[in-house]
Amino acid sequence: MGDRQGQRENQDRYSLRGRVYESIRDDILSGRYKQNTELKETAIGAELGVSRTPVREALRQLELEGLVRIIPNRGAFVNMITAKDVQDIYVIRSMLEGLCARWATEHITEEQLGDLEETLCLSEYHTGKGNYEKLYELDSLFHEQLYNASNSRILNHVLSDFHDYVKRVRKATIASRGRSVKSTEEHRAIFEAVRSRDADQAEELAKEHVRHTIESIQGYGLERIL
Numbered sequence: 001m002g003d004r005q006g007q008r009e010n011q012d013r014y015s016l017r018g019r020v021y022e023s024i025r026d027d028i029l030s031g032r033y034k035q036n037t038e039l040k041e042t043a044i045g046a047e048l049g050v051s052r053t054p055v056r057e058a059l060r061q062l063e064l065e066g067l068v069r070i071i072p073n074r075g076a077f078v079n080m081i082t083a084k085d086v087q088d089i090y091v092i093r094s095m096l097e098g099l100c101a102r103w104a105t106e107h108i109t110e111e112q113l114g115d116l117e118e119t120l121c122l123s124e125y126h127t128g129k130g131n132y133e134k135l136y137e138l139d140s141l142f143h144e145q146l147y148n149a150s151n152s153r154i155l156n157h158v159l160s161d162f163h164d165y166v167k168r169v170r171k172a173t174i175a176s177r178g179r180s181v182k183s184t185e186e187h188r189a190i191f192e193a194v195r196s197r198d199a200d201q202a203e204e205l206a207k208e209h210v211r212h213t214i215e216s217i218q219g220y221g222l223e224r225i226l
Helices: 002-029 041-048 052-065 083-107 110-129 132-149 153-165 167-174 177-195 199-220
Strands: 068-071 075-078
Touching (some): 002 153, 052 068, 083 153, 083 177, 083 199, 110 132, 110 177, 132 167, 132 177, 167 177
C-alpha cells in the first residue's frame, strides 16, 4: 500500500513538474519574456498555483535545454533563441525534414495518409480564406503527422523540438499571404510524393520546402520577429 502511494505521489510530482516546464517553455518560446528576464520561482509558482519546488525543477530542466541560465546566488534568467540559432535550426531542419519525408514513404499507413490529406485539404481551404491563425495550427499538424509517419521516435522528437524553437518565426512567415499560399502548395507536393512512395522526390521536396522558408525569413527580416 505504501509503495503504491509513493508511486502515485512521484507520478503526480513529475506530472506537475512537466506541466510547469511546458508552461514556462511555451512562454519563453512565444516571446512573452525578453532576453535576460529573471524568472522568479515565487512569482511563477503563484501564477501557476504551485509551490516553488516544481518551478525550481522545471527551471533546471530548461537550463539543460539552453533556454534558461541559472546563476548561483542570483537566480534564473531567460536565454532566448537568437537569430543565429534560428538560421542553424532551419539549415539542420532542411536535412532532417528530407530524411523524415523519405522514411515516411516507407512507413506511412493508409490511415496516416488519410489524416495527412484531410489536414492538407483544410489548409488549402483556410489558405483561400486567409485564416492565418488556423493555417498556423494546420501547418504544425501537417508536420507533426509527417514526423509520426517516419516511424522514428528519435527523429520525431528532434524535429518537434526544432519546430517549437522557431514558433514565432513560423507564425510570422505563415501570416504572409504569398508565403502561406506557396507553403500549402509545397505541402501538397510533398504529400503526393509520399503517397506515390517516391522517396527521392519526397526528400528533395521537403528540403526545398524548408529552404524556401529560410529565403522568406531572410526577406522578412529576423530582427523584426525576434
